[in-house]
Amino acid sequence: MSQSFDIAVVGATGTVGETIVQILEECDFPVGALNLLASAESAGHSVPFRGKNMRVREVDAFDFSKAQLVFFAAGPAITRSYSPRATAAGCAVIDLSAGLPVEQAPNLIPEINAELLASLPKPFQVACPSPSAAALALVIAPLRAVLDIKRVTVTACLAVSSQGREGVTELARQTTELLNIRPLEPKVFDRQMAFNVLAQVGTPDAEGHVALEKRLVAELRELLALPLLNVSATCIQVPVFFGDSFSVSIQTAGPVDLKAVGKLLDDAAGIELVDAGDYPTAVGDAVGQDAVYVGRLRQGIDDTAELNLWVTSDNVRKGAALNAVQVAQLLIKDVV
Amino acid sequence: MSQSFDIAVVGATGTVGETIVQILEECDFPVGALNLLASAESAGHSVPFRGKNMRVREVDAFDFSKAQLVFFAAGPAITRSYSPRATAAGCAVIDLSAGLPVEQAPNLIPEINAELLASLPKPFQVACPSPSAAALALVIAPLRAVLDIKRVTVTACLAVSSQGREGVTELARQTTELLNIRPLEPKVFDRQMAFNVLAQVGTPDAEGHVALEKRLVAELRELLALPLLNVSATCIQVPVFFGDSFSVSIQTAGPVDLKAVGKLLDDAAGIELVDAGDYPTAVGDAVGQDAVYVGRLRQGIDDTAELNLWVTSDNVRKGAALNAVQVAQLLIKDVV
Numbered sequence: 105m106s107q108s109f110d111i112a113v114v115g116a117t118g119t120v121g122e123t124i125v126q127i128l129e130e131c132d133f134p135v136g137a138l139n140l141l142a143s144a145e146s147a148g149h150s151v152p153f154r155g156k157n158m159r160v161r162e163v164d165a166f167d168f169s170k171a172q173l174v175f176f177a178a179g180p181a182i183t184r185s186y187s188p189r190a191t192a193a194g195c196a197v198i199d200l201s202a203g204l205p206v207e208q209a210p211n212l213i214p215e216i217n218a219e220l221l222a223s224l225p226k227p228f229q230v231a232c233p234s235p236s237a238a239a240l241a242l243v244i245a246p247l248r249a250v251l252d253i254k255r256v257t258v259t260a261c262l263a264v265s266s267q268g269r270e271g272v273t274e275l276a277r278q279t280t281e282l283l284n285i286r287p288l289e290p291k292v293f294d295r296q297m298a299f300n301v302l303a304q305v306g307t308p309d310a311e312g313h314v315a316l317e318k319r320l321v322a323e324l325r326e327l328l329a330l331p332l333l334n335v336s337a338t339c340i341q342v343p344v345f346f347g348d349s350f351s352v353s354i355q356t357a358g359p360v361d362l363k364a365v366g367k368l369l370d371d372a373a374g375i376e377l378v379d380a381g382d383y384p385t386a387v388g389d390a391v392g393q394d395a396v397y398v399g400r401l402r403q404g405i406d407d408t409a410e411l412n413l414w415v416t417s418d419n420v421r422k423g424a425a426l427n428a429v430q431v432a433q434l435l436i437k438d439v440v
Numbered sequence: 441m442s443q444s445f446d447i448a449v450v451g452a453t454g455t456v457g458e459t460i461v462q463i464l465e466e467c468d469f470p471v472g473a474l475n476l477l478a479s480a481e482s483a484g485h486s487v488p489f490r491g492k493n494m495r496v497r498e499v500d501a502f503d504f505s506k507a508q509l510v511f512f513a514a515g516p517a518i519t520r521s522y523s524p525r526a527t528a529a530g531c532a533v534i535d536l537s538a539g540l541p542v543e544q545a546p547n548l549i550p551e552i553n554a555e556l557l558a559s560l561p562k563p564f565q566v567a568c569p570s571p572s573a574a575a576l577a578l579v580i581a582p583l584r585a586v587l588d589i590k591r592v593t594v595t596a597c598l599a600v601s602s603q604g605r606e607g608v609t610e611l612a613r614q615t616t617e618l619l620n621i622r623p624l625e626p627k628v629f630d631r632q633m634a635f636n637v638l639a640q641v642g643t644p645d646a647e648g649h650v651a652l653e654k655r656l657v658a659e660l661r662e663l664l665a666l667p668l669l670n671v672s673a674t675c676i677q678v679p680v681f682f683g684d685s686f687s688v689s690i691q692t693a694g695p696v697d698l699k700a701v702g703k704l705l706d707d708a709a710g711i712e713l714v715d716a717g718d719y720p721t722a723v724g725d726a727v728g729q730d731a732v733y734v735g736r737l738r739q740g741i742d743d744t745a746e747l748n749l750w751v752t753s754d755n756v757r758k759g760a761a762l763n764a765v766q767v768a769q770l771l772i773k774d775v776v
Contacts, residue, residue, distance in 0.1 A: 257593045257672070257689045259595040259687040261597075261637050261676075261678075275635075276619075279615060279619065280619060283612075283615065283616060283619070295721065295724055296721070296723050296724065299611075299679060299680050299681055299723060300680055300721050300722055300723040300724070301597050301678055301680060301685045301721060301722060302719075302721060303685065303687075303719040303720070303721065303735065303736055303750040304719045304736060304750075307717075308716070308717060308736075308738075311738055311739065312716060312736060312737065312738030312739075312748075313738060313741060317741070318741060321741045321742075334740065334742070334743050334746075335741065336593070336689040336740050336741075336743075336746055336748060337741070338687045338689070338736075338748060338750070340597075340685075340687060342597075342637055342678060342679075343635060343678075343679050343680075344635050344636055344637060344679075345635055349637045349639065349676075351595040351639075351674045351676060351687075353593050353672040353674070380644070380648060381643075381644060383638075383639040383640045384639070385631065385632070385636050385637065385638060385639065386636055386637060387632050387635060387636040388631055388632065388636070399639065400639055400640060400644075400648060400674075401648065402644075402647055402648030402649060403647065403648075404670065404672050405649060405653070405654060405657045405671065405672075405673070406657075406670070407670050407672075410670075410672055412648075412672060412674060414639040414640075414674070
């Protein structure tokens with residue numbers, strides 16, 4: 105089959121947008137025309153694709169009838185402004201910005217809920233969940249076969265790249281200043297990020313929850329199809345450049361069969377299970393990898409109805425760009 | 441009252457031992473003779489006290505009848521070797537090494553279970569819990585007045601100083617190597633610690649638990665006098681020099697009254713409650729401080745029977761040396 109598809113990437117100069125372009129090339133996605141789009145400030149930059157430097161154009165001037173499939177990888181306001189034009193022009197829309205309501209664009213992870221597509225109207229509008237929800241749902245979804253899951257408690261240790269390139273530059277700058285014993289003036293983060301852990305990512309609401317945590321809880325319930333699942337989520341910012349890590353404790357209705365859990369994870373698509381005794385890390389295992397890594401499987405201390413585990417994932421790849429391209433591969437089978 | 445007490449500090453050249461000496465000076469502890477002791481390798485070093493450099497002598501040659509109160513701040517094997525001599529000589533023993541069984545030397549945090557002393561035989565043998573248990577017990581203990589606590593789930597983000605001076609030097613060295621794009625050869629830690637998070641501190645047993653986690657669970661149950669409490673503990677190593685951080689989720693039998701919780705913490709000794717919206721960090725609030733800092737108090741998302749909070753503590757001071765000196769202050773009222 106040699107059919108190809110005309111693609112647009114909105115937010116092409118951001119970390120995630122650039123990685124989408126890179127993965128489209130790596131996986132030989134049948135790209136016809138590739139339209140790289142961004143805000144007026146970023147237009148004019150260029151992004152490499154198949155040996156050429158592709159010029160980034162302004163999204164506002166784009167004629168969406170020239171694309172069949174659009175990735176929205178800029179902010180949610182951009183998605184809300186331009187996705188109606190894309191949909192009206194008949195484009196399939198993949199939203200990575202959480203810009204659209206879930207009723208309009210449900211979250212999709214091909215390994216978990218690919219069957220969802222059959223029930224959606226065309227042109228498709230689907231969303232990619234937050235990197236944290238993508239990693240956790242991928243690990244927890246297969247466990248539903250052997251565990252009656254009552255509660256998930258997670259501390260998500262987020263890399264500074266979750267704040268885009270500015271986060272990465274800022275951690276490097278702060279680290280250098282501190283090692284050279286120069287005074288530190290935090291930008292990007294609200295205080296010292298180097299050699300420190302920040303307990304809060306974003307501004308809390310009156311109840312003390314931040315948007316990122318509320319999004320994670322809602323997306324996990326949606327992706328796992330467990331709308332009443334109790335989820336306690338704390339997102340913290342750690343001085344790591346790339347790769348998120350998750351400390352997870354799952355409470356179940358009955359005893360956890362660790363062997364069965366291990367076998368399910370071993371067989372599950374998109375997951376690498378690390379041997380007992382060893383464990384994955386953001387830097388060592390997650391970064392640049394397509395799989396989500398899992399380790400430290402263990403019951404609770406004196407509690408057989410508890411499963412603890414450790415998860416690492418590349419927040420830019422499987423957490424965002426890779427999942428978006430995998431969704432696109434699913435869509436083009438059926439759609440565009 | 442001008443009574444003074446002859447003191448011995450075993451492990452005086454370590455991070456905790458040195459801090460004990462420093463705090464004895466800061467708080468004007470009525471020190472008579474101060475005997476600084478260490479292994480043969482460290483003997484001959486000196487440690488400052490009240491404007492003098494005190495020579496560190498070999499523990500094996502020490503006559504314990506020359507002290508009334510001994511801090512054991514070296515490894516557990518050293519405590520097991522020398523504490524019988526100290527006890528036989530009539531010294532009160534404060535063990536910071538987890539070297540003695542809990543039946544022989546129960547854990548003591550003056551703010552929580554000072555009344556324990558009345559039931560102990562003399563000469564006293566008491567223990568200081570791990571820095572993590574000390575910080576968490578201090579925060580959770582007062583909450584028992586308003587919460588029927590069913591389960592505590594904690595991810596403890598430990599500073600590299602929990603591995604002593606070698607941990608601190610190694611994080612600095614690794615960071616410099618990486619920033620200078622030189623190849624990294626991890627020592628002290630089993631892999632890259634700079635810009636990374638390690639999921640496991642120590643070697644796991646057949647069930648996947650590490651000693652530090654088992655100790656934390658046992659000590660929390662003991663200090664809170666809740667022997668059947670479910671505790672899920674994950675200790676991770678983060679690239680922070682000093683100061684531990686804890687992500688804590690507490691499940692209760694009934695709804696959590698956040699106002700009552702806030703008031704209890706505000707009134708509790710040894711605790712600083714940070715205003716809603718703000719949060720404490722290891723670097724900003726814990727290091728060099730005697731208090732344990734608490735912030736991000738909030739219920740669960742859609743679960744009023746859940747209390748989430750964030751705790752930071754100086755792992756060397758309140759977590760270890762300060763608590764030991766506070767225990768000593770309690771003992772000398774009654775004892776030596």
